[in-house]
Amino acid sequence: MRAERLFWVLGLMALAVAGCAARGPYDHRFRPGAVRRDLDAGFDEAVALAADGRYDPAAERFGRLAEMYEYEQQSEAVPDAAGQPDTRALGRGRAAEAVFWLGYCREKQGLADEAAKHYRRVIDEYGGAPAARQARLRLAHLEGRPGP
Amino acid sequence: MNEKDDNRNQAGEPLESLLRRWGAEEAAREGRPGDMPEPAAPPAPRRSVRPASWAARWLPLAAGIVLGVSGLLGLLAARGLRSQTSAEVEGLRGDRDTAVRELQQVRTDLADAEQRRVRRQSEYESELAALRGRLMTEITESENAAARREAALSALIAEQKVLVASMTGNLAEARRNLSGAEEALRASRTAMERLREGHAADVSRLEAAVDDAATARRRAEEHLARLQSLYEAMLPVMQQAYTAGGELRRELVMSSASHLAARQSAARRHRLLERAAAVREGLRDEASGQLVDTIEVVLTRLDMLDARSASEAAGFAHIIARADLLDRIAKALRAGQEPPDVRAWLFEAQLLLMGVDHAS
Numbered sequence: 001m002r003a004e005r006l007f008w009v010l011g012l013m014a015l016a017v018a019g020c021a022a023r024g025p026y027d028h029r030f031r032p033g034a035v036r037r038d039l040d041a042g043f044d045e046a047v048a049l050a051a052d053g054r055y056d057p058a059a060e061r062f063g064r065l066a067e068m069y070e071y072e073q074q075s076e077a078v079p080d081a082a083g084q085p086d087t088r089a090l091g092r093g094r095a096a097e098a099v100f101w102l103g104y105c106r107e108k109q110g111l112a113d114e115a116a117k118h119y120r121r122v123i124d125e126y127g128g129a130p131a132a133r134q135a136r137l138r139l140a141h142l143e144g145r146p147g148p
Numbered sequence: 149m150n151e152k153d154d155n156r157n158q159a160g161e162p163l164e165s166l167l168r169r170w171g172a173e174e175a176a177r178e179g180r181p182g183d184m185p186e187p188a189a190p191p192a193p194r195r196s197v198r199p200a201s202w203a204a205r206w207l208p209l210a211a212g213i214v215l216g217v218s219g220l221l222g223l224l225a226a227r228g229l230r231s232q233t234s235a236e237v238e239g240l241r242g243d244r245d246t247a248v249r250e251l252q253q254v255r256t257d258l259a260d261a262e263q264r265r266v267r268r269q270s271e272y273e274s275e276l277a278a279l280r281g282r283l284m285t286e287i288t289e290s291e292n293a294a295a296r297r298e299a300a301l302s303a304l305i306a307e308q309k310v311l312v313a314s315m316t317g318n319l320a321e322a323r324r325n326l327s328g329a330e331e332a333l334r335a336s337r338t339a340m341e342r343l344r345e346g347h348a349a350d351v352s353r354l355e356a357a358v359d360d361a362a363t364a365r366r367r368a369e370e371h372l373a374r375l376q377s378l379y380e381a382m383l384p385v386m387q388q389a390y391t392a393g394g395e396l397r398r399e400l401v402m403s404s405a406s407h408l409a410a411r412q413s414a415a416r417r418h419r420l421l422e423r424a425a426a427v428r429e430g431l432r433d434e435a436s437g438q439l440v441d442t443i444e445v446v447l448t449r450l451d452m453l454d455a456r457s458a459s460e461a462a463g464f465a466h467i468i469a470r471a472d473l474l475d476r477i478a479k480a481l482r483a484g485q486e487p488p489d490v491r492a493w494l495f496e497a498q499l500l501l502m503g504v505d506h507a508s
Binding site for chain 2: 037041044047051052053100104108131137
């Protein structure tokens with residue numbers, strides 16, 4: 001009886017050690033929900049800055065957010081709580097949108113060439129994302145073409 | 149002999165000659181005996197003797213006695229007079245010595261005065277020369293200044309002539325204007341009199357008009373309040389119709405789970421973002437331009453957000469609330485300063501975004 005209990009304890013410990021080893025080194029991907037909440041709050045704050053006409057600080061924030069979302073969407077899919085969307089898919093959409101907003105702010109600042117570069121990047125790299133539709137619309141407007 | 153000696157001689161000559169003459173007379177007087185009585189007249193030639201009376205006999209004797217007595221008296225008197233004269237001479241000599249000393253003192257004073265006069269004269273001459281030099285300089289400067297003043301005066305006179313000519317023209321013009329103004333004033337007074345005459349009637353008419361306007365304003369305010377109530381009651385219905393594509397699908401709009409999707413569909417269907425550029429071209433106010441920019445950002449975010457995500461819905465509502473967007477839209481619509489197509493676009497945005505904060 002006692003030997004059987006010891007066997008189960010050792011087995012559970014072995015499973016825990018194996019699981020931790022499979023996850024790799026500790027980084028933010030071990031707490032995807034908390035990181036996403038921080039990123040989304042920063043994203044909403046940047047959109048609010050753009051809505052307030054403060055395009056320069058908004059562009060700076062969108063640039064950093066685009067890098068972070070892109071890093072996140074390149075990581076492995078980590079299932080969150082039951083029923084929640086895949087964080088990798090959400091990170092991809094947010095990355096596309098951050099790049100789009102970066103181009104939008106540059107367009108409002110009068111930097112049409114840089115804005116067109118960001119719009120094209122959204123269309124090329126995130127063609128299926130909702131931001132790609134807006135990017136095509138803004139790019140057509142910049143180039144003087146009728147919108148799609 | 150110089151001029152100074154001449155002056156001294158001229159000053160002292162009368163006194164000196166007087167003293168010399170007096171000295172000579174005294175010397176002459178001392179050298180001769182005192183004045184003797186005049187010698188008796190030579191006896192008259194004896195008249196022919198005739199038997200004379202005792203008078204003729206004794207009369208010459210008496211005369212001789214008288215003459216002898218008188219001569220004796222005269223001699224005595226001369227002796228007294230001589231001693232008195234000697235004393236007087238001594239006194240006069242003392243006076244003469246005194247006068248001589250005074251004369252010498254006077255001469256000394258005259259010499260000093262002459263030296264002072266000569267020195268003062270030389271000083272005066274030098275001062276006079278300096279004064280003459282300064283005077284000549286001042287005269288030259290005065291002449292130069294006078295020449296300059298003359299030139300300036302000539303220029304000023306020429307300028308004044310031009311100015312006077314101009315002023316004369318202006319004065320004539322001003323007089324004409326004045327006469328015209330007086331004429332206009334008379335006409336205005338006449339018109340004013342006529343206006344005063346009609347003023348009382350106008351005041352009564354205006355008071356009646358003001359009363360009518362107040363009544364009309366009160367009725368209009370009541371009508372506006374009714375319209376505002378009706379508008380507020382119609383807004384949700386219009387919003388439902390707008391977001392549901394004309395079909396009153398209340399459950400689609402009011403569902404908190406899918407209201408964002410309905411708003412997304414409505415915005416795309418009515419092409420709000422595509423119309424933003426044309427709306428911006430018709431703006432008349434800078435504040436309205438900032439409002440359109442904010443609405444464009446919000447609509448862009450609405451188009452791209454994941455309607456299924458509760459966190460994105462909350463963030464979207466936060467953006468709208470932070471920008472105070474609905475109040476700004478309502479204020480711009482109430483102002484009514486923008487063209488009709490701009491107001492229609494703003495109204496559509498209001499319908500689209502109304503209730504987002506509550507629904508989230």
